[in-house]
Each structure stands twice: as C-alpha cells, then as structure tokens.
Amino acid sequence: MTPQGGPHPAPDSAPDGLAVRLDNVSAAYGRHVAMREVCLSMRRGEFLGVIGPNGAGKTTLLTVLNGLARIVGGRAEVLGRPLTPATVGDLRKRIGYVAQLQEIDPLLPITVRESVLTGCFGRVGPLRRVPAAARRRTDELLALVGLTELARRPLGHLSGGEKQRTAIARALLQEPEILLLDEPTAALDWQAQRGILALIQELHERFGLTTLIVTHDLNTLPAVCSRVAYMKAGRVTWSGSPREAVDGARLSALYNIPIHVVRHGGRDHIIG
Amino acid sequence: MDWSLLQYGFMHKALLAGLLGGIACALTGVLVVTMRISAIGICVAHAAFAGALLGILLGAGPLGPAFLTSFLVAGILGPLTDKADVAPDTVVGILFSTMLGLAFLFLGLMTGPRTEALDLFWGSILTATWFDIKVLAAVTAALLLGLALFFKEIQAVLCHRAVALAVGVPATLVYYAMLFSVGAAVAASLRSIGGLLIYGLIINPAAAAYQLSYSLKRIFVLACLFAVGSSWGGLLLATVLDVPAGAMIVLLSTGIFVAATLLSPKSPRAASFLHRLQTAFSGRVSARDKARENTP
Incomplete structure (x- = not known):
C-alpha cells in the first residue's frame, strides 16, 4: 500500500500526460442516448468541475469514465488505455467513484469499516484475504475523513454527510489515480457541504489525484476546481477557467433562467 | 411422544434431509433477503417446480429437469x-406466471394417480431417499x-452491488452465481420440502x-440454526400431531420470524424493552437510566 499521504502510483500514464481523453463519445442507457459526441480531455492532477441542469448527461459522463455506461460511439481513453470491455475491469480498479447519496436500509448488515474495506476488494482480487496493510490503511482513512468513532456503526445508521465521507474513504482505499464524484454535496446541509468540499480539495492535493466532480454547488465550485465544464442536453457546451465560468450571461444560457453574479466580500456569489 | 421413532432409518434420513435442506435454504435465503430480491427467488423456485413436473411427465424423474429449469430461469x-429498458418487476411477474402456468399444464397432462407429482407440492421429507440426501449434501457443500x-465479494455485492462493481469486483458474475445458487438449493430440496412450502424455508429463517x-x-x-431448528422441530411436531411435516416446518419457521421481529435489537421499541428487561434482571441501573432519573 502507498505510505500515508504519498501520491498514488501511475504505472502506465499516457505519454501526453492526459488522464482522460474523450473523442466524440456517445453513451446510452438502453435506447436512450444520454451523452452525445462529447470531446473532453483531462491532464493528470487536474481538478475539473462539471455543472449543468438535470438530465444534462453529467452522471453519464462519470459512468463512461469508469466503464459502467455503454459507449455507443466515439473513442474513450483513460489512463493511457482505450476504454473497452477488455480493459474496463483493470481500469475500474484504478478509478475511485463516489456515487450520488442513496438511501441505505438501516438494517443492512455492514459496518462503516467493512464498507470502506470494500474499496480494496477489486485490487486484492478473489480467493485472496484482505492484507493487513489494507486494514491499517482503512483505519488511517477513517481517521482522515473523521469517522474513526463511527467505524463499527452500521452503514445505514449514518447521516448523509457521514455516508459521503464513508464513500470517499472507500474510493481512496482503492488508491485511485482518478477520483470521480457525483454530486457529493447533494441533499446535505450547508455545514456538511462545506466540510465535504474542503475534504475533497485537501485529498486531491495530498494524493495528487485527477479529480472530476459533478455538482450543483455553483458557489463553491470555482474555489476548488482548476477548470469548469458546462454540460447541457448530453453535450459539453463550454469549458474554461473557474473565473470565466462564473459569468451571469453564460450561466443563464446554461440553465435557461436569469442568473446573476454578485461580488461580495472578495468572492463571487451566484444568485438564481 | 414415542421417541422410538428416532431409531427408524426413514427418520434418520428425514433428519439428515432437514439438516442439509435447512442449511442450503438458509444460505440462499440470506442472499435473497439481504438483496431484497424475494420475487426473483420465488420465480426461480417455481421454475424448479415446473421443471420437476415436466421431468415426471416425460419419465425422466424430477431432479434433473428441476435443476435445468431453475438454472435456465x-x-x-x-x-x-x-x-435498463425493461422493468425488473414486469420481467419477474411474467416469468413467475409462466412457470406457474407450465406447472399446472404439466400436471394436467399427466395420467394416472399423479402421486409423485402431488408430493412435490407439499414435499415428503419422511420418504427422502439416500439419493435425495446425497444431492442435498453436494449442493449444501458447494x-x-x-x-x-x-x-x-458476496458481502460487497449483497450490501452495495453498485459500489462493488465500481471498485472492480466482478459484481454481475457474483450476482448471477447467487441466482443460480437459489435455483440449486430449491431444486435439491424440492422433493423433501415441497414446491409450495420451500420458499417459506428460504425466506423465513433468513428474515428472522x-x-x-x-x-x-x-x-x-x-x-x-433457525432453518435446521424449524426442519427438525417441524418434523417432530408433525410426527406427534400426525399432520404434514412440510406444513409444520414452514409454520415453525414463521413463528421464529415473528419472535425475532418482536425481540429484534434493530427495532427501537424492542431494543428499549430488552434494555429494561436486562436492567430489571441484573439489578443494575444504567448510565442512561440514571441520566433520565436526574432529569427534572
């Protein structure tokens, strides 16, 4: 396992330094095409924020990158390897995925620690015991995300913010090179939102991750990202610097409602 | 009660069938209950039932076709x-009704007394053969x-399948293997427990x-433990009361489920009752109760 705080390994990164390259990629669920001809690339170590209205294809973009969605057109390359049914199993082990917050049965027989430990199962592989190093790392990560006290609690008993912290710790146990986060602050209170985003930013820098976050938290996004992309109707319609992303006219066109940007206390605030 | 019954060979075989069938049903029951796919399990059980009836109709015996159809379904x-474009409930509903329809069709096409076929409805644990027990032992061991x-991998898929898939566990393969294991457990236990009752022994002990x-x-x-207890307890009760063993096994497992639900430490009300009971018997006063007493 990687020493605490050290960068995660990058054994076969792309020679051009790109962690992700999508060329005209389209993806579908059944007969419904949810993402159309998306061209997008991410450099190693980049922190990309993706925003857009509901149904824009943001979650599909994440599921394309970790091989959970069905690609129906174009070419996708992740960590220097083409994303195909043959490579997806290996690539998935190198990509941490924090899904949207979901309801969990309070009676579910799994503790927080067991759930985090799941993160290493793909790398460990079947018919092998979880190594002691992974168990120690689980405890370190639980401490890092502030869940040591809750390690033995059933997963279904946690609050929304605690569940997201568990999911982040689980994704980090994978020792990912890419971290994908799908609305990690949705359905959380204000304090939990700020806490989670600060944690994600800290982890991104500490582990040298390539991070892609999908969120609706427009006010915080520019502060944590190095680049922002807009998505609408299954397409990436714009990408640029966080400063340029906070633009009233541009955001109004994206969401089809009047959006104003107000500067207060040295920061831009977005008002819908 | 006449305990001399326990000396008979048929009773030994019945107890062994109860032990092995109970374990097989309980293991697959935990998979079905934890993943909340009871409807899928019922569907597989009925597929085994229809297959067994087809086997009898064709003179091939019930076991092989029961395995085949349950694996197929x-x-x-x-x-x-x-x-993504097919509602799971709809698929399960259609297959379930199809299997039931086929079962009754095969039954209707049979000529003669249909004893063997009717036995599959409620099972006949007291007539379990050594061959039945060997099959049950093989399935339980597997x-x-x-x-x-x-x-x-099973824990990861049972508790959060999507997460398991995302971290690189072959979650789909594990899930399909679970469905096959339900089919195997049902097919192997069908003759002893019965097609209509088997599902009680799968769901009830696991749910408890x-x-x-x-x-x-x-x-x-x-x-x-609950499944084997239900099997053996049901068997003994059936012998004492001279009623069908399969029915007693399932009713006993239902009783265990009701008791477990009432006394569940996962239920806040039951947990509070158990806490009060424990305190009353131990004679100690917990910190929580002290705090409550000190509250004005």
Missing part, C-alpha cells in the same frame, strides 16, 4: 432484470464452499436472522 432473470471462498444482527457472518449462522 436464473440465467434469464439476471440479465433481463439488469436491462454453497458452503462458495461462501467461504468468496465471502468478501436479519432482524437480529448487523454482522453478515452471524446472520448466515443464525439463519442456518
């Missing part, structure tokens, strides 16, 4: 319920071995165990 259900070898622990390992062990 498990193999169809897995991919179909995973398809299930226990699979559980021991792949416990971490699920109420009592947050540890998956403990749930597997408790479910096996």
Whole structure:
C-alpha cells in the first residue's frame, strides 16, 4: 500500500500526460442516448468541475469514465488505455467513484469499516484475504475523513454527510489515480457541504489525484476546481477557467433562467 | 411422544434431509433477503417446480429437469432484470406466471394417480431417499464452499452491488452465481420440502436472522440454526400431531420470524424493552437510566 499521504502510483500514464481523453463519445442507457459526441480531455492532477441542469448527461459522463455506461460511439481513453470491455475491469480498479447519496436500509448488515474495506476488494482480487496493510490503511482513512468513532456503526445508521465521507474513504482505499464524484454535496446541509468540499480539495492535493466532480454547488465550485465544464442536453457546451465560468450571461444560457453574479466580500456569489 | 421413532432409518434420513435442506435454504435465503430480491427467488423456485413436473411427465424423474429449469430461469432473470429498458418487476411477474402456468399444464397432462407429482407440492421429507440426501449434501457443500471462498465479494455485492462493481469486483458474475445458487438449493430440496412450502424455508429463517444482527457472518449462522431448528422441530411436531411435516416446518419457521421481529435489537421499541428487561434482571441501573432519573 502507498505510505500515508504519498501520491498514488501511475504505472502506465499516457505519454501526453492526459488522464482522460474523450473523442466524440456517445453513451446510452438502453435506447436512450444520454451523452452525445462529447470531446473532453483531462491532464493528470487536474481538478475539473462539471455543472449543468438535470438530465444534462453529467452522471453519464462519470459512468463512461469508469466503464459502467455503454459507449455507443466515439473513442474513450483513460489512463493511457482505450476504454473497452477488455480493459474496463483493470481500469475500474484504478478509478475511485463516489456515487450520488442513496438511501441505505438501516438494517443492512455492514459496518462503516467493512464498507470502506470494500474499496480494496477489486485490487486484492478473489480467493485472496484482505492484507493487513489494507486494514491499517482503512483505519488511517477513517481517521482522515473523521469517522474513526463511527467505524463499527452500521452503514445505514449514518447521516448523509457521514455516508459521503464513508464513500470517499472507500474510493481512496482503492488508491485511485482518478477520483470521480457525483454530486457529493447533494441533499446535505450547508455545514456538511462545506466540510465535504474542503475534504475533497485537501485529498486531491495530498494524493495528487485527477479529480472530476459533478455538482450543483455553483458557489463553491470555482474555489476548488482548476477548470469548469458546462454540460447541457448530453453535450459539453463550454469549458474554461473557474473565473470565466462564473459569468451571469453564460450561466443563464446554461440553465435557461436569469442568473446573476454578485461580488461580495472578495468572492463571487451566484444568485438564481 | 414415542421417541422410538428416532431409531427408524426413514427418520434418520428425514433428519439428515432437514439438516442439509435447512442449511442450503438458509444460505440462499440470506442472499435473497439481504438483496431484497424475494420475487426473483420465488420465480426461480417455481421454475424448479415446473421443471420437476415436466421431468415426471416425460419419465425422466424430477431432479434433473428441476435443476435445468431453475438454472435456465436464473440465467434469464439476471440479465433481463439488469436491462435498463425493461422493468425488473414486469420481467419477474411474467416469468413467475409462466412457470406457474407450465406447472399446472404439466400436471394436467399427466395420467394416472399423479402421486409423485402431488408430493412435490407439499414435499415428503419422511420418504427422502439416500439419493435425495446425497444431492442435498453436494449442493449444501458447494454453497458452503462458495461462501467461504468468496465471502468478501458476496458481502460487497449483497450490501452495495453498485459500489462493488465500481471498485472492480466482478459484481454481475457474483450476482448471477447467487441466482443460480437459489435455483440449486430449491431444486435439491424440492422433493423433501415441497414446491409450495420451500420458499417459506428460504425466506423465513433468513428474515428472522436479519432482524437480529448487523454482522453478515452471524446472520448466515443464525439463519442456518433457525432453518435446521424449524426442519427438525417441524418434523417432530408433525410426527406427534400426525399432520404434514412440510406444513409444520414452514409454520415453525414463521413463528421464529415473528419472535425475532418482536425481540429484534434493530427495532427501537424492542431494543428499549430488552434494555429494561436486562436492567430489571441484573439489578443494575444504567448510565442512561440514571441520566433520565436526574432529569427534572
């Protein structure tokens, strides 16, 4: 396992330094095409924020990158390897995925620690015991995300913010090179939102991750990202610097409602 | 009660069938209950039932066709319920009614007394043969071995399948293997427990165990104990009361589920009752009660 705080390994990164390259990629669920001809690339170590209205294809973009969605057109390359049914199993082990917050049965027989430990199962592989190093790392990560006290609690008993912290710790146990986060602050209170985003930013820098976050938290996004992309109707319609992303006219066109940007206390605030 | 019954060979075989069938049903029951796919399990059980009746109709015996049809339906259900453009409930409903329709069709096409076919409805644990027991032993051993070898993958898929898939666990393969294991357990237990009653022995002990622990390992062990207890208890009750054994086995397992639900430490009301009971018997006053007493 990687020493605490050290960068995660990058054994076969792309020679051009790109962690992700999508060329005209389209993806579908059944007969419904949810993402159309998306061209997008991410450099190693980049922190990309993706925003857009509901149904824009943001979650599909994440599921394309970790091989959970069905690609129906174009070419996708992740960590220097083409994303195909043959490579997806290996690539998935190198990509941490924090899904949207979901309801969990309070009676579910799994503790927080067991759930985090799941993160290493793909790398460990079947018919092998979880190594002691992974168990120690689980405890370190639980401490890092502030869940040591809750390690033995059933997963279904946690609050929304605690569940997201568990999911982040689980994704980090994978020792990912890419971290994908799908609305990690949705359905959380204000304090939990700020806490989670600060944690994600800290982890991104500490582990040298390539991070892609999908969120609706427009006010915080520019502060944590190095680049922002807009998505609408299954397409990436714009990408640029966080400063340029906070633009009233541009955001109004994206969401089809009047959006104003107000500067207060040295920061831009977005008002819908 | 006449305990001399326990000396007879048929009773030994019945107790063995109860032990092995109970363990096989309980193990697969925990999979079905934890993943909340009871409807899929019922569908697979009825597929085994229809297959067994077809086997009898064709003179091929019930066991082989029961395995074949339950595996076939498990193999169809897995991919179909995973398809985004087909509602899983609809697929399960259609296959379930189809299997039931086929079962009654095969029954209707039979000529003669149909004793063997009717036995499959409510089972005949007291007439279990050594061959039945060998099949049950093989299936139970395979299930226990699979559980021991792949416990971490099974736990990951049972508790959060999407997460398991995202971290690189072959979650779909594990899920389909679980469906096949339900089919195998049902097919192997069909003759002893009965097509209409088998599902009680799959669901009830697992559901009772699920109420009592947050540890998956403990749930597997408790479910096996409840299922074997129901099988043996039901068998003895049936002998004493001279009623069908399969019915008593399932009714006893239902009683265990009701008791487990009432006393579940996972239920806040039951947990509070148990806490009060424990305090009353131990004579100690907990910190929580002290704090409550000190509250004005």
